[in-house]
Structures are given as structure tokens and as C-alpha cells.
Amino acid sequence: MERRRVLEDDLGFLLTRASAMVVRSVNEALAPLGLRVRPYTVLSLACDEPSGVAQRRIAADMGLDPSQIVAIVDELENRNLVARTADPGDRRNKLVVATDEGRKLCDEARRLSEEVSDRHFAGVDPALLAEMRTVLGRMVFPESVNAAR
Amino acid sequence: MERRRVLEDDLGFLLTRASAMVVRSVNEALAPLGLRVRPYTVLSLACDEPSGVAQRRIAADMGLDPSQIVAIVDELENRNLVARTADPGDRRNKLVVATDEGRKLCDEARRLSEEVSDRHFAGVDPALLAEMRTVLGRMVFPESVNAAR
DNA sequence: TATTGTTATACTCTATAACTATA
DNA sequence: TATAGTTATAGAGTATAACAATA
Numbered sequence: 001m002e003r004r005r006v007l008e009d010d011l012g013f014l015l016t017r018a019s020a021m022v023v024r025s026v027n028e029a030l031a032p033l034g035l036r037v038r039p040y041t042v043l044s045l046a047c048d049e050p051s052g053v054a055q056r057r058i059a060a061d062m063g064l065d066p067s068q069i070v071a072i073v074d075e076l077e078n079r080n081l082v083a084r085t086a087d088p089g090d091r092r093n094k095l096v097v098a099t100d101e102g103r104k105l106c107d108e109a110r111r112l113s114e115e116v117s118d119r120h121f122a123g124v125d126p127a128l129l130a131e132m133r134t135v136l137g138r139m140v141f142p143e144s145v146n147a148a149r
Numbered sequence: 150m151e152r153r154r155v156l157e158d159d160l161g162f163l164l165t166r167a168s169a170m171v172v173r174s175v176n177e178a179l180a181p182l183g184l185r186v187r188p189y190t191v192l193s194l195a196c197d198e199p200s201g202v203a204q205r206r207i208a209a210d211m212g213l214d215p216s217q218i219v220a221i222v223d224e225l226e227n228r229n230l231v232a233r234t235a236d237p238g239d240r241r242n243k244l245v246v247a248t249d250e251g252r253k254l255c256d257e258a259r260r261l262s263e264e265v266s267d268r269h270f271a272g273v274d275p276a277l278l279a280e281m282r283t284v285l286g287r288m289v290f291p292e293s294v295n296a297a298r
Numbered sequence: 299t300a301t302t303g304t305t306a307t308a309c310t311c312t313a314t315a316a317c318t319a320t321a
Numbered sequence: 322t323a324t325a326g327t328t329a330t331a332g333a334g335t336a337t338a339a340c341a342a343t344a
Contacts, residue, residue: 007194007210010262012172014286016186018168022161091342091343117160120161132281133163139167187311213311241319
């Protein structure tokens with residue numbers, strides 16, 4: 001063989017390639033539901049928080065600029081999957097809350113998305129996968145390293 | 150805490166977030182060289198193959214469509230970092246070969262890019278990083294699972 | 299003065315289809 | 322007919338700056 005002498009050991013490159021593969025297949029898997037990865041992620045965050053999530057929070061969790069969340073929430077709201085509700089405590093906030101319809105679709109999407117992940121990581125030692133979750137989780141959410149769960 | 154109940158365990162999501170972080174900081178690190186991740190990757194592949202790489206090969210290794218390679222090679226060629234040379238064996242192929250200047254810049258870029266990776270994965274057990282490389286490498290290049298190196 | 303959501307804009311990346319030249 | 326590279330185009334994702342409403 002003796003190709004890819006350097007890139008095959010570059011974790012950044014491998015991460016990029018792997019995530020592109022997963023995103024692609026999740027997008028394909030979610031297409032029948034009319035969802036793509038990013039709207040699904042927003043919907044999922046809304047579903048995880050019964051009282052709703054502020055758009056800033058969504059942006060922070062997804063690593064995006066708040067301005068990029070607007071159109072995604074617009075789309076989900078137009079489809080009646082989430083609703084923007086006023087935060088009584090701080091009227092600058094708009095809390096994004098999932099509707100019943102949104103929750104149903106999210107459950108379905110989650111199932112499909114997990115199926116895709118399982119397929120990609122089939123045959124990998126579950127303990128190793130757990131360690132990868134920990135490493136990547138700490139990298140992505142450094143503030144919650146020792147947070148109680 | 151008790152947020153992100155589901156996404157924090159979603160390897161696809163973590164992979165996407167982590168790779169976005171790395172790509173962003175590698176792009177920043179390479180900016181002084183006038184490179185971004187993708188041109189750097191193409192240059193790197195060209196440097197790894199003294200006799201040159203076919204554009205199809207580059208596309209396959211990067212998981213892109215061959216049409217997306219054209220503009221990147223154009224740019225590198227305009228900067229005299231690579232040259233397109235005719236493949237004597239099959240004149241349909243254009244082998245992308247790195248120039249001396251390209252090799253010098255690639256070495257520099259590699260150094261900067263490794264620095265970024267080291268920073269992101271500082272404190273992680275090297276053995277675990279090696280296992281992650283193996284898992285992701287198999288996922289990305291399934292054809293070379295048992296390839297001799 | 300600072301922060302939340304919003305609008306607007308420019309750029310990069312992704313995905314396809316169709317063309318040409320060689321095989 | 323099949324394959325390598327190319328062109329063109331549309332859509333999705335990324336990155337900033339600036340604005341109105343609220344704190």
C-alpha cells in the first residue's frame with residue numbers, strides 16, 4: 001500500500017472525514033421525515049427541555065452563531081414542530097418549545113439517527129465508543145467536565 | 150446541570166462538533182500561509198506521492214466528488230505549489246505533483262496543523278488517541294483494514 | 299452599556315448533471 | 322462503452338456586521 005502516510009494519522013482529518021460520512025447518511029435517513037441534521041438537532045434540544053430553550057443556548061450547544069439558528073427555528077415553527085414562547089423572566093429571550101407533533105417526529109428521527117450511528121460503528125468495542133464519547137464530549141463542552149449528571 | 154440529555158451521547162453529533170472545532174482552528178492556523186484545510190489536504194496528498202497523485206485518487210481519499218478537486222488544484226497550481234503532469238501510462242490521468250516550493254509550504258502547514266491537534270487533544274491518553282485513529286481510519290478507509298504498512 | 303434575537307451579505311462547502319478527451 | 326478531468330449551477334453551511342427590543 002504505502003499511501004496516505006501522513007493524513008491517515010491526522011486525527012483532525014479523520015474526524016472531518018468521519019463526521020462528513022455520518023452527517024451524509026443521517027441526512028439521507030432523515031429525508032423521509034423532511035428533516036436534516038441541523039433542524040433535527042435544534043428540535044432535539046427543544047424536546048430535551050420541557051420549559052423550552054433560549055436560542056442563544058441552542059447556538060452555544062451547536063457551536064454556531066445565534067444568527068444561524070433563526071432560520072432553522074423559523075422552519076420548525078412553520079411546520080408546527082416547535083413554538084417560540086416568551087420567557088416571563090426575561091422578555092429578550094424567546095424560548096423554543098417542542099409541540100406534541102414535534103416530539104413525535106423527534107422520537108422517530110432519533111431512532112433513525114441512532115440506527116445510522118450503530119451501522120457506522122458496528123463491531124467497535126462499546127467500551128472504546130464510550131471513551132470516545134468522553135474525550136469528544138470534554139473537547140466540545142469543556143465547561144461540563146466534572147458536572148454532576 | 151441535566152441538559153443535553155441525548156445529544157451529549159450522540160457520537161455523530163460529537164464528531165460533527167469536534168471536527169468543526171478542529172477545522173476552524175486549523176483554518177486559522179494556516180491563514181498566514183494562505184492555505185485552508187482543503188487545499189492543504191490536497192497539497193499534502195501530492196507531497197506524499199513523489200510521482201504524483203491522480204485527481205480521482207485525491208477525491209476518493211478526501212471523500213469528495215472529483216469535480217470539487219479541480220478548483221483546489223487550479224489554485225495550488227497557480228501558486229506554483231503543485232503541477233499537473235501527464236501520466237505516460239494513461240493520458241486521461243493528470244498526476245498532481247508537488248513542487249519544491251509546495252513541499253516547503255506543506256512541511257510548514259503540517260507543523261502548524263499538528264500543533265492545533267495537539268492543543269485540542271492535550272491531556273488525552275495517547276493510547277486512546279491511537280485507538281481512535283484506528284477506529285476512525287477503518288471507518289473512513291474500510292478497504293485498507295488489513296493492509297500491510 | 300450589554301444582551302437577545304433578527305436581518306443582510308459574502309463566502310465556502312456540498313451535490314449533481316452534463317460535457318470532452320482519452321481508453 | 323467506460324473512465325478522468327472539467328464546467329456549470331443550485332443548495333446548504335459558515336462567518337460577520339449591524340439593528341431593534343429589552344435588560
